Amino acid sequence: MNPDDAFERILALLYEAALDVARWPAASASIDEACGAVGNALVVGGRSGDIYSIQPLYRGEADYDVAREFFEVYYPHDEVLRRRVEMPDGRLVHASELYADTALRTSAAYNEGWRLLRAQNGINVSFEQPDGLRIFWGVGDPVGGDGWESAQVGLIERLLPHVLRSVLIRQALAAADALGSGLAGLLDNDRIGVVQLDRGGRVLAANGPALEILRRGDGLTDRDGALRAAAPRDDGRLQALLGRALPDLWGAAPEGGSMTVERPLRQAQGRLSGRPPLSLHVSPVGDAESDFGGRRVAALVLVVDPARRPRIDPVRVAASLGLTRSEARAAALLAEGRSVLEIADMTGWQAGYVRRLLKRIYRKQGVSGQVSLVPRVLALETLPQD
Incomplete structure (x- = not known):
């Protein structure tokens, strides 16, 4: 295939990948073949070096084991981390150019990590976005190890704006879907705090009650821009909980959970008084399908202030949603922001029974979990009484 035909084929695949992420491996493999590279990787992160999305492909085949070893073992100690983050926009840089001569000889990141990635002689480019995201595209070593030919580098340069545009389209589509109808409806509810x-x-x-608490x-x-607990000991627990609920770069299934956070003492009638802690319920949202780092809702945090806890009528829930009395009571308490253990304590049921009730409710309502059920129950309170 001549270079122009290869370029046109890659362009077509890139725009297919922008609309359907399942097509990205095919586009990536075509780039490798046309440019004579062993592989290429897309990485999206923040200015501080945090990583949000990784696509490590070698001739279209993902190798997350290698990427994970690099980003867990070498990346945190990479001497040129700041230099990579601050690479000039849109300019091709050889991996070796990122290191001073002395560092090039002594750096474990370059001599071991980049070799592991098969990218010691790779070509890299970085693009900074207005929202603070950095898109980093790295093309691996040339096949055969004889160095890059000018035609290969020229093709990579021609592809740069199109690879970037494909990623931006994918991110824009993810952002447009960030507030689905069910999630957007939760923000309109003023009876429970919601943070996405x-x-x-x-x-x-965040909705009104949550914004008031944050402010x-x-x-x-x-x-x-990050959700944190005011008390340091609570914040450590919160960050661990959020870490489990957010998508894992390496494919581990996210999981939700609950906790409480202490609130500062409040001055009342000339003296300081304590208040009940806030209850937080964290749930993963959606699947881990790659969005090239686009901003979409990945986790939902329900913030329950005991002083403002909504009271849901389980009789109305049963009649409106076709639930049994026990199911309706569990659904109502869940929508009030109660955890499984709290529901068990209030009802005298075993926690395992509460979980089975909730799973049965989810099946009956055709929803995936708490995130979808809660707005449905809360919406009943806005309907006129019979």
Whole structure:
């Protein structure tokens, strides 16, 4: 295939990949073949070096084991981390150019990590986006190890704007889907705090009650766009909980959980008084399908203030949703922001029985879990009484 035909074929595949992520391996493999590279990788991260998305492909085949070893063992200690993050936009840079001569000889990251990636003689480019994201594209070593030919480098340069545009389209589509109808409806509810997080743990949106808590620093804050607990000991637990609920770069299934956070003492009638802690319920949202680092809702945090806890009528829930009395009671308490253990304690049921009830409710309602059920139950309270 002549270079122009290869270029046109790659362009077609890139735009297919922008609309359907399942086509990205085919586009990546075509790039490798046409450019004579062993593989290429797309990495999306933040200015601080945090990584949100990785696509490590070698002739279209993913190798997450190699990528994981590099990013867990070498990347945190890479002497040129800041230099990579601050690479000039859109300019091709050989991997060896990132290191000073002395570092090139002594760096474990370059001599071991980049060799592991098969990219010691690779070509890299970085693009900074207005929202603070960095798109990093690395083309691996040339096949045969004889160095790059000018025609190969020229083809990579021609492809740069098209690879970038494909990623941006994918990110835009992900952002457009970030607030699906069910999730957007939750933001309109003023009876329970709702915070939506993207895959990097950054706050995408919050409703009125949650914003009020964040603004006052009343147990929770959103410093630097990240959800944090005001008390350091609570924040460690919160970050661990969010880490389990957010998509894992290496494919581990996310899982939700609950916790409480202490609130600062409040001045009342000339003296300080304590208040009940906030209850947080964290749920993963959607699947881990690659969105090239685009900002979409990846986790939902329900924030329950005991002083503002909604009261849901289980009789109405049963009649409206076709649930048994026990199912309706469990659904109502869940929508009030109660955890499984709290529901068990209030009802006298075993926690295992509560979980089985909730799974049965999810099946009956055709929903995937708490994130979908809660707005449905809360919406009943806005309907006129019979």
